Amino acid sequence: MHPILKVHQACKSFQQGNHKVKVLEGLDLEVNKGEKVAILGPSGCGKSTLLSLLAGLDSPGSGTVEIDGTDLSKINEDQLSQTRSQKLGIVFQQYHLMRNLTAVENVGLPLEIVGTSDFAERARTALKEVGLDHRATHFPSEMSGGECQRVAIARALVTRPSLILADEPSGNLDQKTGDEVMDILFNLCREHTISLVLVTHNRELADRCDRSLLLKEGALEDLAR
Amino acid sequence: MSFILRQAWREMRNSRSFCFFYSLNLALGLIGFVVVDAFRESIESKVRNESKELLGADLAIRARRVITEEEIKQARNTLPVETREAKAVDFFSMAAGPTGRSRLVKVVAIDPGFPFHGTFKLEKGGEKSGNEIKLFHEDRLAWIYPEARAQLGIKMGEKLQLGEAKFRIADLIEEETGLTFQPTDLAPKVFISRKFLDHTNLLGEGSLAYHTHLFQLPQGIDTDTFGRGLEKALNSPEVRTYTHRQAGHRAGRLLRYLSDFLSLVSLVALFLACLGSGFLFHGFLTHRMPELATLVSLGATRRTALRIFLLQLFLLGIFAALPATLACSLLLPGLGGMISEMTGSKVEVWVSSRSILLTFAVAMGSGWLLALPALSKVRRLRPAELFQEAVRPGSKPSRMNLLLALPGLLAFWGLCLAQAHSDKLANVFFGCFLGSLILLYILARFGFGLGEKLFGKSRLSIRLAARSLARNRAGALTGFLAIGLGVLLITLIPQTHHGLGKEIGLDDPTGDLPSLFLFDLQEEQLNAVQSLLEKEGTPLANITPWIRGKIKTLKGMAYEKSQRQEEELNNPDEQRRNAFRNRSFNLSYREKLLGK
Numbered sequence: 001m002h003p004i005l006k007v008h009q010a011c012k013s014f015q016q017g018n019h020k021v022k023v024l025e026g027l028d029l030e031v032n033k034g035e036k037v038a039i040l041g042p043s044g045c046g047k048s049t050l051l052s053l054l055a056g057l058d059s060p061g062s063g064t065v066e067i068d069g070t071d072l073s074k075i076n077e078d079q080l081s082q083t084r085s086q087k088l089g090i091v092f093q094q095y096h097l098m099r100n101l102t103a104v105e106n107v108g109l110p111l112e113i114v115g116t117s118d119f120a121e122r123a124r125t126a127l128k129e130v131g132l133d134h135r136a137t138h139f140p141s142e143m144s145g146g147e148c149q150r151v152a153i154a155r156a157l158v159t160r161p162s163l164i165l166a167d168e169p170s171g172n173l174d175q176k177t178g179d180e181v182m183d184i185l186f187n188l189c190r191e192h193t194i195s196l197v198l199v200t201h202n203r204e205l206a207d208r209c210d211r212s213l214l215l216k217e218g219a220l221e222d223l224a225r
Numbered sequence: 226m227s228f229i230l231r232q233a234w235r236e237m238r239n240s241r242s243f244c245f246f247y248s249l250n251l252a253l254g255l256i257g258f259v260v261v262d263a264f265r266e267s268i269e270s271k272v273r274n275e276s277k278e279l280l281g282a283d284l285a286i287r288a289r290r291v292i293t294e295e296e297i298k299q300a301r302n303t304l305p306v307e308t309r310e311a312k313a314v315d316f317f318s319m320a321a322g323p324t325g326r327s328r329l330v331k332v333v334a335i336d337p338g339f340p341f342h343g344t345f346k347l348e349k350g351g352e353k354s355g356n357e358i359k360l361f362h363e364d365r366l367a368w369i370y371p372e373a374r375a376q377l378g379i380k381m382g383e384k385l386q387l388g389e390a391k392f393r394i395a396d397l398i399e400e401e402t403g404l405t406f407q408p409t410d411l412a413p414k415v416f417i418s419r420k421f422l423d424h425t426n427l428l429g430e431g432s433l434a435y436h437t438h439l440f441q442l443p444q445g446i447d448t449d450t451f452g453r454g455l456e457k458a459l460n461s462p463e464v465r466t467y468t469h470r471q472a473g474h475r476a477g478r479l480l481r482y483l484s485d486f487l488s489l490v491s492l493v494a495l496f497l498a499c500l501g502s503g504f505l506f507h508g509f510l511t512h513r514m515p516e517l518a519t520l521v522s523l524g525a526t527r528r529t530a531l532r533i534f535l536l537q538l539f540l541l542g543i544f545a546a547l548p549a550t551l552a553c554s555l556l557l558p559g560l561g562g563m564i565s566e567m568t569g570s571k572v573e574v575w576v577s578s579r580s581i582l583l584t585f586a587v588a589m590g591s592g593w594l595l596a597l598p599a600l601s602k603v604r605r606l607r608p609a610e611l612f613q614e615a616v617r618p619g620s621k622p623s624r625m626n627l628l629l630a631l632p633g634l635l636a637f638w639g640l641c642l643a644q645a646h647s648d649k650l651a652n653v654f655f656g657c658f659l660g661s662l663i664l665l666y667i668l669a670r671f672g673f674g675l676g677e678k679l680f681g682k683s684r685l686s687i688r689l690a691a692r693s694l695a696r697n698r699a700g701a702l703t704g705f706l707a708i709g710l711g712v713l714l715i716t717l718i719p720q721t722h723h724g725l726g727k728e729i730g731l732d733d734p735t736g737d738l739p740s741l742f743l744f745d746l747q748e749e750q751l752n753a754v755q756s757l758l759e760k761e762g763t764p765l766a767n768i769t770p771w772i773r774g775k776i777k778t779l780k781g782m783a784y785e786k787s788q789r790q791e792e793e794l795n796n797p798d799e800q801r802r803n804a805f806r807n808r809s810f811n812l813s814y815r816e817k818l819l820g821k
Contacts (some may be wrong), residue, residue: 052609057522080525083525092611096519100239110523111230155523167612 001070004162004195005031005054010063011218012049023049024060025194026220031163034193036186037208040223041215047199054197055090056080068162083115089156089194091185093168095148097140097155103127103147104136107154114159126154128186145178153185158222163195170205182208228528229529236513241375243509244541249503251588253543254498258575259553259584262644265488267574280472281340281355281403282311282439284455287739288464292436296464300438303454309441311336311355312419313403316434317412318427321386322377329412332387332427334419337362341441342469343402345416349381350396356816368785369391370413388425392417403439406429408592432747445480462775487646488655493714495587496637496658497707501734502545503595503633510534510599518608525695531603542589549588550581587640598626634659658710665709772812 007029023046030038041047052058055067056072065072068087072080082132089110097106108123116122127133128151140148149169154163162170169185171179182205198209206212212223237244237720277283286292286300301308313332321327345353347368362367367385374397378561384391398416411575428434442448452468459466556574638655664796675694680687694701755765 048609050610055609057609057610057611081521081524081526084522086302088524090522090611096515096522096611098516098519100236100516105235110763111522113520113525113529114521115228163306 001220003030003032003066004035004068005197006064006066008064008066009053010053010060011048012053012058012060015152022053022218024053026063028198029042031195031197033162033195034190035043035211036189036196036198036209038198038200038209038212039215040200040212041204041219046213046218051165051197054141054165055088056084058178077150082114085110086159087162087179089159089161089164091149091152091156091164091166091169094108094172095140095145095152095172098150099140102137102139103132103143105153106151107158110155110159122158123154126158127151129188132221135181144177145173149173149181150184152179153188157188157192159195160192161194163197164189165193166196166198168200169198170202188200213217229536231534233412233540236533236545237540243505245546247509247541248503248545248548250501250505251542251592252549254495255546255549255588256553257494259580260557261487261491262580263553263557263574263576265485266577266580270577271573275343275402276469276472276738278340278343280467280525281313281468283442283446283469284339284440284452285437285467285472286459286464287437287456287467288461288465289433289435292438292464296459296461297438299458300440300455304440304451305443305446305457307391307443309338311339311341311439311441313339313437313439314419314422314428314434315414315437316428316432317359318387318425320373320377320415322379325384326376326378328373328376330369331412332425333414333416334422334795335416336419340533341439342403345402346399346400347428348397348399361395362420363419365390366418368396368398368416368686369394370415373413373415375621376413380494381820387415387417388427390421390424390426395462399571404556423479450459458500459812483643485647485650488652489641490714492637492640492644493653493658493710495591497710497714499595500707500710502704503579503599504700504707506538506592506596507599507699509705510596510602514602514606515611517603517606520609521553521606521608522611527606529550530606531600534596534600534603535593539589541654542592543585546585550584589638591633594636597632598629601626601629602749614628630706648750661666661710661713665706669705669709670698672699673701749788769813774812 007027010024010027010143011022012024013020015021028048029037039047039050049058053060054067056065056067059073066082070079070083070087071177072083075083098109101109104120104123104127107126108119111119111122124136124186127136130153132147132150132154135147135151140151143151149172153169156166164185166185170182173181185209188194196209198205200206206223212219214223272279284304286296301310313336314332316332317329318332319327320330322333329532337359340355341622343354345358345368347353349816368385368503374380380396381397382463383393383394385394392415398414401414401416422428427482448468449470452466452471457465520530555572557576559576592800637658640652641651641655641658643647645654673695676691680691682688683691751768755768758765
């Protein structure tokens, strides 16, 4: 069985003024089906860069990123978008909901993009899974931070992807709400056997994952429990 | 419904104020464009449909002297046997009313049957065709325009003095057709029967009068073929041949020039409106960049995102064009009377399907073209920034962005060429416009930077304002360009008025320019006029001999009239060149006008 996510010797650097800043240097990572992996690291260590590579929103300078056996560097933009819409779900720290769309429209958006006809029905089901079916017609501006993040989780899960990339999903929430949101995320991933890559500063949250990795000097190292 | 359409509609539904102001802005610019386009279209249509009425015949020959019997015979030989004929003579003369008040009028002496096409609309007698006015030719009667009645202080039934004969005012003309070779006349027309023209004794040797011989061809005959044959047969520079189409073309020419110029002015208004809408869209798109990045992160391609906005601009273009064309369609027919008053020609203005189509095309096309610099941001979108906490997702900056304004400018140039109907006028206009645009851009670019430095130590409010202008470049520049161009446009009319006034000496009433002209005095009339005016206490101050001439050869080469008919020359530049070839010139040996 091949891993859902495989990163091999990924390197990424940025030009800053006259000198090159190396952010990732020969990074390797494998995530298996249904596995939950936490990535920890101090601010500025390259966590955001790593996530953008995993999401196919940026490409590594060298090395490869494979999602469910598909090498992202070998496919064109259309195929990349297709892979993203079918195999990936992303949960951002700042939710990034469409402010002009209602909760149910936001959740149904990934299905609409791929042209699913019963998107409204499935979006309602996904909203129900995160306990927000009563807020279906509300706009993000009418909901609390916790509710917005639950909508974002429903949106990430609605296509039943192979992998969820979650960037500090509880980072903008208070402890109690954050815990509730994370419970929902972990439970749904377990229920649907979806792999999870969770970027967090929170060691407790990381401990709930199967593995915890530390991003340090451009590479990942296992954190002993 | 496809995702793109659904998403475009949702965004518009939830961005109502942007949609409203974008469409309103564009609609206001489009209204000016539609009005002028409809005005021009109506003139074209009037000239096309009413050309026979404008001439009053199918064909005519016209000269500034009496057309000889020999020439008429030559003309008859080229025309079908059943052709009907009528003569008309028109000239300017003084006419006097019963109170002795005299005014310049245009006397038109007509034959029975005139006009062959069109009618006289009379206040008392109603609408009469050329065949229904036999009684008019039985007595010394005159039909006059209400303007002449007011100027001469004359009433219906009273006598009008024309030369040595008196004519009874039989009716007032509300509208008439025929012998329309120019869009305007210097004086109101007075119609009399040609049978009594000699009684006036106004026309003698050397008098300036136009003699027209009109022909009505049998039904179904091609006027143009016979017109060409007639011109060839007469082959005289003094006798000009007119088909009804040529006459219509000439009559509509000035109105067409006017509408061409107005079209260009309306294009600037449209450009400003598009600039405003483009700026609004730029702000809207910049605000939407994080959501676009989200859309891409959810699996949409940049192409899909771009299509959503293109569709929105398309729909907004429709929303702008709809009220604009609707408002014009409802209001323009009502404004027909006002336009007729302005132009002196009865023009029924309506919005044609061509104008409507053009308006929709301009509304949608201009939206796309002006949004190009903003839309290029979608191509350069950086969705990876969604993961960066302190960064608002945007696009990579590009120095090439300014180049994307080029298609919009080129399309504007194309519209100028299409609307002006003259390459030269369109190019000069576009050149001036572009020059002003570049000048204002440079001025703003350096001015804002300089302002920031100059006001760096001023009061806080001034300092912040100067800084904001220098750093929010896109908004500040767009606003400055729009205001600058608007001001230029507003000052253009008074400046032109002032320039023309200066040119013709309106600003200098004490200058050397004469205030009154007498013209076309024949040599043998000069002594009598001079002594009369001296007796009246206003002696003639400046007598300048004029000789009328026409270029026959240039550097030994025959300077021939263009073989192409004037109405075939759709480009006004060609028409002007052709008109110049056929023009007569007033020549004088004086180098300048003498003092008072």
